[in-house]
Amino acid sequence: MGKKLVLIDGHSILNRAFYGVPDLTNSDGMHTNAIYGFLNILFKILEEEQADYLTVAFDLKAPTFRHKMYKEYKGTRKPMPEELHQQVPIMKELLNAMGIKTVEKEGYEADDLLGTLAKKAEQEGISVSLVSGDRDLLQLASDKIKIRIPKTKRGKTEIEDYNTNDVIEKYHVTPLQIIDLKGLMGDTSDNIPGVPGIGEKRATAIIESFGSVEEAYMHIEEVKPPKARESLREHYDMAVMSKKLATIDTNAPIEFSFEEAKIEDFYTKEAFELIKRLEFKSILSKFGKDMSHNDNLEQAFSYIKTKKEAERLFSELEEMGKAPEFGKDMAVGIQILQREKDNNSKFSIGKDGQYSLFADKSEASSILGIGLAFGEKVFSVLANEEIKEDFLMKQIEKMAKAGFSYSTFQLKEQLNIFPVTEESKVYDLSVAAYLLNPLKDSYLYDDIARDYLMMTVPSYQELFGKRKIEEAFESKKEEVFNYLCYEAYVALKAKHVLFEKLEEENMKELYEEIEMPLVFTLYDMEARGIMVNKEELKEYGEQLEVKIHELEKNIYDLAGEVFNINSPKQLGVILFEKLKLPFAKKTKTGYSTSADILEKLKCEDPIVSMILEYRQLTKLKSTYADGLAAFISESDQRIHGKFNQTITATGRISSTEPNLQNIPIRMELGRQIRKVFIPKEDYVFLDADYSQIELRVLAHMSGDKTLIKAYKEEQDIHKITASQVFHTPLNEVTGIQRSNAKAVNFGIVYGISSFGLGQDLNITRKEAEEYIKKYFETYPRVKEFLDELVEKGKKDGYVESLFHRRRPIPELKSANYMQRSFGERIAMNSPIQGTAADIIKIAMIRVNRELKQRNMKSSLLLQVHDELLIETHKEEIDEVKEILQKEMFHAVHLEVPMEIDINEGKNWYEAK
DNA sequence: AGTTTCACG
DNA sequence: ACGTACGTGAAACTC
Numbered sequence: 002m003g004k005k006l007v008l009i010d011g012h013s014i015l016n017r018a019f020y021g022v023p024d025l026t027n028s029d030g031m032h033t034n035a036i037y038g039f040l041n042i043l044f045k046i047l048e049e050e051q052a053d054y055l056t057v058a059f060d061l062k063a064p065t066f067r068h069k070m071y072k073e074y075k076g077t078r079k080p081m082p083e084e085l086h087q088q089v090p091i092m093k094e095l096l097n098a099m100g101i102k103t104v105e106k107e108g109y110e111a112d113d114l115l116g117t118l119a120k121k122a123e124q125e126g127i128s129v130s131l132v133s134g135d136r137d138l139l140q141l142a143s144d145k146i147k148i149r150i151p152k153t154k155r156g157k158t159e160i161e162d163y164n165t166n167d168v169i170e171k172y173h174v175t176p177l178q179i180i181d182l183k184g185l186m187g188d189t190s191d192n193i194p195g196v197p198g199i200g201e202k203r204a205t206a207i208i209e210s211f212g213s214v215e216e217a218y219m220h221i222e223e224v225k226p227p228k229a230r231e232s233l234r235e236h237y238d239m240a241v242m243s244k245k246l247a248t249i250d251t252n253a254p255i256e257f258s259f260e261e262a263k264i265e266d267f268y269t270k271e272a273f274e275l276i277k278r279l280e281f282k283s284i285l286s287k288f289g290k291d292m293s294h295n296d297n298l299e300q301a302f303s304y305i306k307t308k309k310e311a312e313r314l315f316s317e318l319e320e321m322g323k324a325p326e327f328g329k330d331m332a333v334g335i336q337i338l339q340r341e342k343d344n345n346s347k348f349s350i351g352k353d354g355q356y357s358l359f360a361d362k363s364e365a366s367s368i369l370g371i372g373l374a375f376g377e378k379v380f381s382v383l384a385n386e387e388i389k390e391d392f393l394m395k396q397i398e399k400m401a402k403a404g405f406s407y408s409t410f411q412l413k414e415q416l417n418i419f420p421v422t423e424e425s426k427v428y429d430l431s432v433a434a435y436l437l438n439p440l441k442d443s444y445l446y447d448d449i450a451r452d453y454l455m456m457t458v459p460s461y462q463e464l465f466g467k468r469k470i471e472e473a474f475e476s477k478k479e480e481v482f483n484y485l486c487y488e489a490y491v492a493l494k495a496k497h498v499l500f501e502k503l504e505e506e507n508m509k510e511l512y513e514e515i516e517m518p519l520v521f522t523l524y525d526m527e528a529r530g531i532m533v534n535k536e537e538l539k540e541y542g543e544q545l546e547v548k549i550h551e552l553e554k555n556i557y558d559l560a561g562e563v564f565n566i567n568s569p570k571q572l573g574v575i576l577f578e579k580l581k582l583p584f585a586k587k588t589k590t591g592y593s594t595s596a597d598i599l600e601k602l603k604c605e606d607p608i609v610s611m612i613l614e615y616r617q618l619t620k621l622k623s624t625y626a627d628g629l630a631a632f633i634s635e636s637d638q639r640i641h642g643k644f645n646q647t648i649t650a651t652g653r654i655s656s657t658e659p660n661l662q663n664i665p666i667r668m669e670l671g672r673q674i675r676k677v678f679i680p681k682e683d684y685v686f687l688d689a690d691y692s693q694i695e696l697r698v699l700a701h702m703s704g705d706k707t708l709i710k711a712y713k714e715e716q717d718i719h720k721i722t723a724s725q726v727f728h729t730p731l732n733e734v735t736g737i738q739r740s741n742a743k744a745v746n747f748g749i750v751y752g753i754s755s756f757g758l759g760q761d762l763n764i765t766r767k768e769a770e771e772y773i774k775k776y777f778e779t780y781p782r783v784k785e786f787l788d789e790l791v792e793k794g795k796k797d798g799y800v801e802s803l804f805h806r807r808r809p810i811p812e813l814k815s816a817n818y819m820q821r822s823f824g825e826r827i828a829m830n831s832p833i834q835g836t837a838a839d840i841i842k843i844a845m846i847r848v849n850r851e852l853k854q855r856n857m858k859s860s861l862l863l864q865v866h867d868e869l870l871i872e873t874h875k876e877e878i879d880e881v882k883e884i885l886q887k888e889m890f891h892a893v894h895l896e897v898p899m900e901i902d903i904n905e906g907k908n909w910y911e912a913k
Numbered sequence: 914a915g916t917t918t919c920a921c922g
Numbered sequence: 923a924c925g926t927a928c929g930t931g932a933a934a935c936t937c
Contacts, residue, residue: 671920
């Protein structure tokens with residue numbers, strides 16, 4: 002095997018990392034995200050390559066030859082953002098400390114140095130992997146030189162590799178012809194002008210048929226289309242110049258010996274210190290376990306194994322609780338470990354079609370252990386032959402009464418055995434971390450240790466893998482002890498850090514007044530569940546089954562063969578190849594067969610309508626009829642779904658296992674399923690929803706006079722909008738105009754784009770643009786408000802709701818137009834959606850609280866974003882209506898009044 | 914594990 | 923030249 006050299010385009014990878022990794026700073030406020038991303042890419046590459054040599058090339062600040070030539074055409078390059086600029090010298094220092102060779106040379110770009118080194122290596126028989134984000138470098142690809150382009154795809158970095166054949170496959174030209182391609186099409190990121198009117202498509206076609214820019218010019222008469230021909234004729238010198246600009250110099254005069262570039266041990270003392278300063282704990286852990294200081298910490302963990310020790314521990318705590326001077330403010334990190342709730346378990350379906358294995362939350366839960374941290378002490382206690390479960394249970398009750406200040410993770414999941422209330426001093430750090438950054442997908446103790454304590458602690462996965470906790474409890478006792486200690490320790494230590502940040506970011510009140518009380522509200526809702534008529538649900542499913550069978554038969558007949566209708570791939574082939582239906586449009590992997598495409602094909606073939614109906618029915622059968630049935634608890638005939646508080650980016654609640662927030666309503670057949678959701682005996686359902694809460698929030702937050710006035714006068718907002726946008730007197734507005742205006746109003750809330758609106762209304766982008774223009778003329782403050790939000794998002798990196806709920810928007814920094822536009826729409830939508838979420842959260846806390854305080858029989862069961870469902874005792878109907886009206890109305894006082902619709906029914910279908 | 918489709922606000 | 927409306931979750935197919 003020959004030797005291998007890895008070359009890295011320093012600035013290009015830093016740049017990529019900067020835009021791909023969310024903003025990171027160390028405690029000195031130094032931005033570190035680009036360096037972090039760079040290191041991750043570097044380690045990934047090195048792991049894959051097993052290379053012998055490594056070199057990183059940088060550009061020097063002085064204008065280069067190629068750069069200078071271009072300057073004569075047009076201004077300067079976009080300057081590097083300051084946050085990135087400051088990271089460059091640190092990066093170089095770190096590479097230096099790690100003993101990694103770097104090269105830079107005045108008058109040459111990194112490209113030229115990389116090209117020169119790559120060619121040199123190739124000549125010496127060394128194979129090369131050249132890592133860069135710049136596609137310019139593809140011109141260097143050969144069989145020995147592999148160009149590697151990292152791509153950040155949803156947080157993960159994937160690397161595209163190009164040898165000669167890969168370039169030809171992807172771009173239909175040889176590596177050297179990439180230069181000609183750039184000569185014609187230009188490259189905005191490299192400030193290469195190219196030929197006006199020629200883009201990627203035309204450039205590729207021209208080079209494919211002529212081979213080069215020069216050849217094409219010699220046969221200029223044959224160049225097609227005429228537009229490109231004339232442009233090339235006129236701007237030929239521009240093309241030649243662009244080619245020169247795009248050509249990488251492979252003969253840069255640099256001194257280089259492979260010996261210097263040899264890969265040695267990176268893990269030096271200097272590098273360790275520097276990485277510590279950068280606070281990259283996860284990378285630090287690569288530096289060997291002996292360097293991490295968790296060993297010391299683990300030595301301080303105490304494992305309580307005898308009842309005697311346990312009794313002493315808990316009585317010590319009890320004493321402290323009694324001490325008047327600090328008892329009540331004593332901070333305790335606590336985590337209770339219990340058997341996995343049956344709520345999460347898989348269901349077994351017996352032969353008789355009965356679903357079994359489901360316990361509801363009131364069923365006695367069994368406790369496996371407790372982790373505790375207070376002062377400098379960290380303990381864990383596990384249940385055993387001596388320490389019985391009910392002993393632990395009693396201790397937990399005593400502790401709860403002692404009234405310490407408890408901090409923990411995922412509190413809602415512990416409330417079934419941890420007897421604390423809204424009034425207790427108890428804090429859920431997972432919820433706190435969610436407020437500080439709602440974009441993460443996990444808020445477990447190891448995530449919080451990493452993000453806020455800069456510590457690497459073993460995750461559940463690392464300790465137990467895919468094992469269930471019960472199993473680990475039997476076979477890996479020591480790890481369970483350790484696990485609980487870590488949890489308690491982090492719960493205690495991270496509290497201050499998180500609370501300080503909440504304070505800093507103005508979210509203390511949001512946390513204390515809304516999110517923490519909500520934990521208890523959601524727990525109540527989950528524990529109550531909602532009753533479902535199992536027999537009726539089964540019947541509904543059977544009816545669907547019959548219809549599905551009929552349709553299936555008819556579809557196979559029309560198609561002339563049996564195939565899987567549920568497979569978009571097979572369906573696409575049948576529709577667009579076999580039956581040759583038109584509009585065979587789009588998608589990455591094949592034909593699109595989505596409803597809006599099929600809707601347009603309805604007249605072409607009767608099979609299309611059948612497929613649409615088939616889709617609808619199978620959806621209802623699998624997701625709702627069968628899906629819901631699997632969640633009905635044997636013991637109480639109720640479904641105990643989960644309400645998740647730390648999922649959405651905007652602050653909304655989400656619902657899972659099953660999702661009770663997407664039960665059908667728009668189509669009558671689907672809507673019927675709501676009839677199986679019923680109140681218990683002697684109760685009815687009351688369903689209360691906010692009318693147009695998001696538009697009202699928009700009216701308030703923007704302060705638009707016209708919009709506010711309309712709501713104050715209780716006018717039909719869509720009709721008014723229609724009248725203004727379409728220049729029609731109010732009483733002449735047609736139904737169609739009104740529904741179009743409604744779509745515009747929706748669009749505004751979603752962060753309007755003319756394309757999106759056009760798509761939704763099936764009109765041209767141009768027409769949609771006109772609607773939007775008119776809308777903004779009607780409500781001028783709305784436009785200003787939305788513009789300000791985007792501006793704020795760009796300036797601060799986040800936007801916020803009325804109650805200061807934050808939504809970071811890393812997309813706004815993206816160099817990619819699509820991503821950035823997405824960021825802009827998020828900036829416009831999140832404060833509105835987030836404020837609406839805040840408001841209904843306040844309402845549900847208060848409604849739940851009020852019903853409990855008045856000792857009423859009625860209770861809150863569901864929240865569906867702007868709607869609350871209450872199981873109401875027949876004798877309490879009027880009182881509950883009053884409570885709903887009052888608490889929902891007064892949840893917040895905006896410039897415009899809230900309007901609440903309340904309906905009553907003997908099932909969810911009737912009540913909505 | 915990722916994609917497509919579709920249910921809701 | 924590009925290719926989208928904002929926010930979710932579940933099921934089924936595909937690899």
